[in-house]
Amino acid sequence: MGSKDDTAVESLLRLSTPSSTMDTTIRRRSFDDAQSRFKCRKVLGIGGKEPSKVLQVLGRHESYLLIIPRGYETWQLIIASCLFLFAVMWLVFPGTWLSIVGSHADPVIGNMCCRIIAGALFAIISTTWYTEPTSMLALRNTLMLQYIYSGIATFSLTWAFMTNKSKFLLGLAIIHGFLTIGSVFYYFAFREMNKPTPDKPFNKSNDDRNHVD
DSSP states (O other): OHHHHHHHHHHHHHHHHHHHHHHHHHHHHHHHHHHHHHHHHHHHTTTOSSOOHHHHHHTOOOOSSOOOOTTHHHHHHHHHHHHHHHHHHHHHOHHHHHHHHTOOSOHHHHHHHHHHHHHHHHHHHHHHHHOOTTOHHHHHHHHHHHHHHHHHHHHHHHHHHHHHOOHHHHHHHHHHHHHHHHHHHHHHHHHHHTOOOOOOOOOTTOOOTTOOO
16 A cells, blocks of 8 residues: 555656646746847846947937926026027018118019018927927927027128127127027036936945946
């Protein structure tokens, strides 16, 4: 009777051993796969705040957490309002603008130039209003568009004032200079506040969260 029981136990052990070994192998593979996926995500920088190894090698990193300088929304409202007023003036009243600055050009050519400038201003305004602050690239391009226009307009209006000595031109040059300074300030403020975070140095305990074995 005892020998039969021992034989039954041995047969049960033989039947259960492969399944338990298979379960252990599956669990081990699952653990290895999860660890591999974790390492890949860490190397590629997916879901993390720190710059990844790959992006550091490529020299490019953009954080998911975009830091917006204080007063940026107010500044965008100010610059969009100013450009909107200029665009309406040059689109609806080009003749009045030309007479104020003392232009002696052909009225048809002068009106056409004013309306072309107004169209460009409306394009800048639309870009400013409909660009969400979701990425550094979008904000950088918007601010670059603003300060390039304002800078060129400041230079042109100042040059025209030196020729005509019109106080109206001087006022417009000062306003555009203010817009240029503000756009350049926020452009560099965004760059400084959203710089890539450098790798953390190794400490004595070799506890480096950015290190991947």
